[in-house]
Amino acid sequence: MIVIYMLWLRELKRFLRSPVQLVGSLAQPAFFLVALGFGFNPVFEQAGRGNYMQFMAPGMIGMTVLISAAFSGVAVLWDRQFGSLKETLVAPVPRIYIMLGRTLGGATVGVLQGVLILLLCMVTGFRPQHWYAVVLGFGFVGMISITFAALGMVIGSTLKDMQSFNVVANFMVMPMVFLSGAFYPLDHLPLALSLITRINPLSYGVDGLRGTLVGQWHFNYVQDMGLLGCVGVLFLIVGAYCFSKIEI
Amino acid sequence: MIRVNDLTKTFKDFTAVKGVSFHVAPGEIFAFLGPNGAGKTTTIKMLTTILRPTSGTVELDGLNPAKDKMAARKKFGIVFQDSSLDVEQSAYENMEMHGVLYHMPKKERVQRIELMLNTFELWDRRKEYVKKFSGGMKRRLEIARGLMHSPKILFLDEPTLGLDPQSRNQLWTHVKQLNEIENTTIFLTTHYMDEVERVAHRIGIMDHGGLIAQGTAAELKEQTNTASLEDAFLALTGSSLRDEESSSTDQLREYAQMQGSGK
Numbered sequence: 001m002i003v004i005y006m007l008w009l010r011e012l013k014r015f016l017r018s019p020v021q022l023v024g025s026l027a028q029p030a031f032f033l034v035a036l037g038f039g040f041n042p043v044f045e046q047a048g049r050g051n052y053m054q055f056m057a058p059g060m061i062g063m064t065v066l067i068s069a070a071f072s073g074v075a076v077l078w079d080r081q082f083g084s085l086k087e088t089l090v091a092p093v094p095r096i097y098i099m100l101g102r103t104l105g106g107a108t109v110g111v112l113q114g115v116l117i118l119l120l121c122m123v124t125g126f127r128p129q130h131w132y133a134v135v136l137g138f139g140f141v142g143m144i145s146i147t148f149a150a151l152g153m154v155i156g157s158t159l160k161d162m163q164s165f166n167v168v169a170n171f172m173v174m175p176m177v178f179l180s181g182a183f184y185p186l187d188h189l190p191l192a193l194s195l196i197t198r199i200n201p202l203s204y205g206v207d208g209l210r211g212t213l214v215g216q217w218h219f220n221y222v223q224d225m226g227l228l229g230c231v232g233v234l235f236l237i238v239g240a241y242c243f244s245k246i247e248i
Numbered sequence: 249m250i251r252v253n254d255l256t257k258t259f260k261d262f263t264a265v266k267g268v269s270f271h272v273a274p275g276e277i278f279a280f281l282g283p284n285g286a287g288k289t290t291t292i293k294m295l296t297t298i299l300r301p302t303s304g305t306v307e308l309d310g311l312n313p314a315k316d317k318m319a320a321r322k323k324f325g326i327v328f329q330d331s332s333l334d335v336e337q338s339a340y341e342n343m344e345m346h347g348v349l350y351h352m353p354k355k356e357r358v359q360r361i362e363l364m365l366n367t368f369e370l371w372d373r374r375k376e377y378v379k380k381f382s383g384g385m386k387r388r389l390e391i392a393r394g395l396m397h398s399p400k401i402l403f404l405d406e407p408t409l410g411l412d413p414q415s416r417n418q419l420w421t422h423v424k425q426l427n428e429i430e431n432t433t434i435f436l437t438t439h440y441m442d443e444v445e446r447v448a449h450r451i452g453i454m455d456h457g458g459l460i461a462q463g464t465a466a467e468l469k470e471q472t473n474t475a476s477l478e479d480a481f482l483a484l485t486g487s488s489l490r491d492e493e494s495s496s497t498d499q500l501r502e503y504a505q506m507q508g509s510g511k
Contacts, residue, residue, distance in 0.1 A: 084334035
């Protein structure tokens with residue numbers, strides 16, 4: 001247990017000790033919020049869909065949490081060759097503890113990022129429907145964090161070089177964000193797009209966040225939580241398996 | 249202490265280690281020499297449980313690492329070719345993490361950290377982040393960490409690569425000292441002949457995945473009828489250059505150097 005705790009603590013310390021990285025990770029969502037949030041608002045309101053900032057903020061929270069969590073897992077690729085991960089791989093500790101410590105650490109950092117971005121959204125005018133909506137919403141932040149930290153772990157354990165790292169960043173993370181309903185409503189989409197958004201786990205995370213925070217649902221609470229939960233457990237199992245197979 | 253029998257590792261179409269057999273006595277310092285790509289690092293990886301051998305057996309202090317992984321891992325400490333320190337944490341935190349990973353009780357952890365950091369002259373810098381350390385200091389910290397849980401065997405994979413003569417000298421002084429005080433068996437690889445002559449009791453020479461000669465420096469010189477270990481080495485391995493293709497690890501390593509060494 002203490003091993004899991006120490007590894008979790010390490011991820012947290014890394015995050016808190018690098019303020020530059022912390023600010024940097026908020027730059028992109030802040031830019032989206034200001035440029036798109038204010039930019040699309042008039043069109044969105046004319047179409048009778050309400051305030052765009054209210055619509056988009058949960059999406060931005062989902063995006064930031066996903067990116068933060070996924071990259072904490074993918075960093076395994078780097079860390080197993082040049083970082084302290086290698087030290088843990090030869091230690092007399094079952095790999096599952098190491099995988100759990102890291103994944104939970106990455107997920108916690110994701111949740112903290114979620115808090116920061118929520119505050120940022122509130123600065124640009126976002127208002128959750130109730131204070132307790134925030135508590136419910138953070139249930140989804142937690143689910144997104146764990147699910148994608150575990151997915152990142154799967155990828156980080158399987159990849160072999162830095163080029164594939166960039167491929168993953170461009171061909172997995174961005175499509176997941178843009179095809180999740182973070183930026184636009186999921187109804188009335190062309191069939192192909194609609195299908196893709198339905199198999200994208202982030203769609204359910206974003207929908208859950210939007211539903212709990214501002215009361216706009218595309219699916220429903222049970223469906224969102226249930227699907228994310230199943231996918232999360234699946235990724236954790238596959239992640240633990242891939243991690244146990246790492247050879248350097 | 250280390251007993252290796254007919255150890256072989258085959259990657260898809262390439263045999264990196266071919267039927268290597270040797271043994272290292274308790275308290276002995278044994279050095280692996282060999283050109284790049286000879287299979288030294290692959291051998292160390294198999295000895296330290298991070299790579300599964302294709303065939304052959306390994307025994308560490310009587311334990312089979314393939315079967316008794318956890319018990320075998322407690323027996324050794326390792327310093328990898330690429331640093332495995334956590335540069336965003338202090339020297340002390342790095343040591344502490346190691347103690348936790350090796351199930352050391354708190355009291356023992358604190359004592360050993362102080363002893364090791366003092367031995368390697370890093371106690372005064374214990375609170376600094378490792379990213380601020382020089383190459384020599386990082387290496388010393390890694391060796392201190394590897395020895396913290398009082399292992400019976402210490403593996404050193406090219407520990408002096410990229411260090412200046414002063415740091416190299418100091419590092420070997422410490423290692424020899426610990427070998428004498430704690431009677432730690434040491435298995436090392438290096439490219440520097442002078443280091444080998446200075447510290448190693450016995451030497452194994454690897455080339456093209458096979459162990460082609462082993463013995464003391466004097467024995468190797470006698471066997472090849474040469475005056476220096478370097479000449480003996482060249483006589484055994486030939487003087488042709490080894491232009492192996494760079495692997496994905498080498499590419500990562502270059503990338504790491506571009507980024508200013510080790511993140």
